[in-house]
Amino acid sequence: MEKFSYASPKSVKEAVALLSPNPGEVEVLAGGTDLISLMKEYLATPKLVVNVKEIRDLHGVKTEKGWVSIGAATTLDDLTENQMIRTKYPSLYEAAMGITSPQIRNMGTVAGDLCQRPRCWYYRNGYGLLAKDNGKPLVPNGENRFHAILDNSGPAYFVSASGFGPALVALGGKIKAISSSGSREIPAAEFFVKPTSDTQREISLKPNELITAILVPEHPGTNVTYEIRERTAMDWPLAAASIALKMNGGKISEAKVVLGHVAPTPFAATAADQFLAGKSIDEKTAEDAGRHAVESAKPLSQNAYKVRLAQVAVKRALLQAGGKA
Numbered sequence: 001m002e003k004f005s006y007a008s009p010k011s012v013k014e015a016v017a018l019l020s021p022n023p024g025e026v027e028v029l030a031g032g033t034d035l036i037s038l039m040k041e042y043l044a045t046p047k048l049v050v051n052v053k054e055i056r057d058l059h060g061v062k063t064e065k066g067w068v069s070i071g072a073a074t075t076l077d078d079l080t081e082n083q084m085i086r087t088k089y090p091s092l093y094e095a096a097m098g099i100t101s102p103q104i105r106n107m108g109t110v111a112g113d114l115c116q117r118p119r120c121w122y123y124r125n126g127y128g129l130l131a132k133d134n135g136k137p138l139v140p141n142g143e144n145r146f147h148a149i150l151d152n153s154g155p156a157y158f159v160s161a162s163g164f165g166p167a168l169v170a171l172g173g174k175i176k177a178i179s180s181s182g183s184r185e186i187p188a189a190e191f192f193v194k195p196t197s198d199t200q201r202e203i204s205l206k207p208n209e210l211i212t213a214i215l216v217p218e219h220p221g222t223n224v225t226y227e228i229r230e231r232t233a234m235d236w237p238l239a240a241a242s243i244a245l246k247m248n249g250g251k252i253s254e255a256k257v258v259l260g261h262v263a264p265t266p267f268a269a270t271a272a273d274q275f276l277a278g279k280s281i282d283e284k285t286a287e288d289a290g291r292h293a294v295e296s297a298k299p300l301s302q303n304a305y306k307v308r309l310a311q312v313a314v315k316r317a318l319l320q321a322g323g324k325a
Contacts, residue, residue: 281322
């Protein structure tokens with residue numbers, strides 16, 4: 001990796017003062033599970049690395065004004081050990097536990113999961129975020145078995161790597177960020193973006209902004225995440241479904257179904273939401289909801305299998321939410 005300067009501020013104010021408006025000039029280090037790899041491969045070449053792990057205000061889970069606030073530097077281990085998260089937010093708990101490596105759970109952070117770069121092998125091997133060679137897209141007719149089946153008309157074909165992203169979108173969560181000019185709250189549904197050039201990021205966070213907390217509603221209703229992997233150890237999901245339901249007796253009054261690892265951003269399956277409204281949860285309803293969730297899928301040459309996996313993820317998540325798994 002290239003030489004860089006290092007800073008370890010003790011407060012959010014100190015950290016923000018070190019950030020730069022120029023993309024890539026300064027990188028934030030939390031767990032480092034992705035950044036270190038990017039720097040080793042020269043995909044990130046910061047002049048300054050700002051360690052935020054020593055900032056106490058960025059750790060822990062607390063409630064404030066109708067929201068549960070999860071500190072940005074809270075580790076996945078700390079998140080899974082929090083009793084409120086385990087009981088009220090199983091969609092977040094299950095997404096964290098899906099990362100089966102104890103080492104990564106011990107080091108990785110919640111904000112780091114949201115900000116990690118795509119695992120697309122074209123990007124990781126230097127072909128750029130949009131995976132082109134001499135201006136020609138490599139993915140549609142190349143090795144694309146792990147790429148997007150939804151919202152994949154180009155120019156981006158990678159899948160969002162975030163495990164927490166679909167759950168946060170389903171829950172109606174927000175990402176709290178701060179810069180030298182002030183703070184803002186970004187709805188999770190707007191945090192993830194589909195880039196149109198290699199110079200863009202897959203998130204709406206500005207280079208001079210620092211994530212301070214992730215906010216989720218204090219009364220989330222029923223919520224579940226179900227992920228499907230090729231192997232349980234050290235593997236990213238092939239497809240995932242996060243579901244948040246509000247129930248009226250035995251019927252669904254409101255549903256939010258969000259798919260993960262099948263599109264460049266967490267994919268809001270609005271057709272499934274509409275289908276589920278007013279229905280009870282049973283085997284047929286869950287199966288039909290899965291079909292509605294992927295009705296706009298356009299698989300590439302090698303990844304049609306992901307359509308069925310996404311359907312199954314939705315079905316099993318719904319049955320689990322209804323206590324019928």
